[in-house]
Amino acid sequence: MSADKIIVIGHKSPDTDSICSALGYAAYKQAQGVNAEAGMTAEPNKETMFALEKFGVVAPELVTSVPAKQKLILVDHNEEGQAVDGMRDAEIVEIIDHHRLGGISTASPLFVHIEPVGCTSTIIANMFWKNDVKMSTSVAGLLLSAILSDTVLFKSPTCTQQDKDTAAKLAEEACVDLKEYGMAMLKAGAGIDGMTPEQVADTDLKAFEFGTVKAIISQISVMDPQEVLDIKADLLAAMKANCQAKGVELALLMVTDIMNESTHLLVAGEPQDLVAKAFAKPVEDSCVYLPGVMSRKKQIVPPMTEAAK
Amino acid sequence: MSADKIIVIGHKSPDTDSICSALGYAAYKQAQGVNAEAGMTAEPNKETMFALEKFGVVAPELVTSVPAKQKLILVDHNEEGQAVDGMRDAEIVEIIDHHRLGGISTASPLFVHIEPVGCTSTIIANMFWKNDVKMSTSVAGLLLSAILSDTVLFKSPTCTQQDKDTAAKLAEEACVDLKEYGMAMLKAGAGIDGMTPEQVADTDLKAFEFGTVKAIISQISVMDPQEVLDIKADLLAAMKANCQAKGVELALLMVTDIMNESTHLLVAGEPQDLVAKAFAKPVEDSCVYLPGVMSRKKQIVPPMTEAAK
Secondary structure, eight states, X not given: OOTTOEEEEOOSSOOHHHHHHHHHHHHHHHHTTOOEEEEESSOOOHHHHHHHHHTTOOOOEEOSBXXXXXXXXXXXXXXXXXXXXXXXXXXXXXXXXXXXXXXXXXXEEOEEEEOOSSOHHHHHHHHHHHTTXXXXXXXXXHHHHHHHHHTTTTTSTTXXXXXXXXXXXXXXXXXXXXXXXXXXXXXXXXXXXXXXXXXXHHTTOEEEEETTEEEEEEEEEESOHHHHHTTHHXXXXXXXXXXXXXXXXXXXXXXXXXXXXXXXXXXEESOHHHHHHHHTSOOBTTEEEEETOOOIIIIIHHHHHHHTO | OOTTOEEEEOOSSOOHHHHHHHHHHHHHHHHTTOOEEEEESSOOOHHHHXXXXXXXXXXXXXXXXXXXXXXXXXXXXXXXXGSOBTGGGSEEEEEEESSEEEXXXXXXXXXXXXXXXXXXXXXXXXXXXXXXXXXXXXXXXXXXXXXXXXXXXXXXXXXXXXXXXXXXXXXXXXXXXXXXXXXXXXXXXXXXXXXXXXXXXXXXXXXXXXXXXXXXXXXXXXXXXXXXXXXXXXXXXXXXXXXXXXXXXXXXXXXXXXXXXXXXXXXXXXXXXXXXXXXXSOOBTTEEEEETOOOIIIIIHHHHHHHTO
């Protein structure tokens, strides 16, 4: 990237908002004659790739560190620990964000716009509109994708009316059906495409002890649980192999349905009646369906602990 | 102040912007149905009092510390060291400012609007206009006063075109002549009214050594230097008394003319030819007129040091 460019960049481990808001804000600044260009701290995830491809936009340049005095616009973060390497000695000229204040101090006055909404791209879309800056169809699509991602299709508790209104307007400008596109994008990011049953069974695996019972609990969060349940036999085999390999008696796999806010809990090993007791439901065909359950820490471990007493 | 109110408050040692932007932003929030009220960390200075009286506004409530969890809107600052006592355990819900980022971190997302303009009140006036919130004549007058103060009637290097445009619009709404009112307000704040010659001679006094010469240099910045020069004989007497009291040979008093960006340098004690050499000008009637000189640190001390070599 040429040295006199201002780099617009999101946080490390970028999500869809961090990459799309960088692209959107760079377009906004360029439209005002500013020599700005989007960067990204790491490769886009599957969900973001889906959005970029849908709207025909090339991913930003990979920027893993910046030289001293590099002019930066931070989007979707304002904490040094989350920022691109070298940020401390760079010059932050603007911050557009929707998080808490993260303790950054700067040498000089700058432009900071932080709002407690569900997504940075909500703020940026409204800056386009308030200041009568023309927004391309592809930028509208990217900003929309970020809102749908950050608010999990408006289901997140962080989602505000402003996010919903902004997304509706962006969907019109981007010529997509909001719900249909949102489901497709989230599904692209939260599927098991290309994963082996063993990889699925190992996702986010943690070990626990319930009374005298040693157990492991994994969790995979998906848009389409049926896709996972379709390979249940293979998953149970992988879970049993895990029990042997790790010397535990019980293996649980939470197949969490993001959209329906529920979990299909797969059960391998013994004692299965401990699971039945914990959730006051029989284990049928190695599975218990748990509506409303999303959190291992808050909704699986405590009843299992209680049942083992 | 009632416990459920949001307090809008500026920095410690409040200047005109800190008090007027608090009053202006409280009015802005109230117009939107928010239970907000302005506070101030200390009594207004003479300049601010002049503005409050001119527009018939009562000073905000004195708030020297706030209880834990008090909801705060910070205006004209964003550093803990400058904030009202108790800020750390309060809840900052908004920040409106024109300074550098000062390292505050918060527990939750909030609304932050910082712009690199000359005055917080410039930002607030534009929020009224952008969001079609009706502004009273008195609020227009207060916001105008803050801009004229912070930019020293547009002479400060921090002044932007936006400050000038905003002030012009506010002057119309407040029905005052911008320049005439600005001069009167600055003069009210930067006069020697009620000060003894000794107090004037002691203003911001610092000690120096130039070669073998021990000296003291004071500085008073005023709108109307003639008002100070009118009591020159008394000032010189006070300066000579200072020389004796402090055991130094030379006393200088910078009478700095804010508007004309110049300094009348009064000289008491000896050697007067050191002063003449430093500024390549004769000391006439115990005075040297120095156009363009405003800074003791940058424009008085270095030539005096050089002349003493």
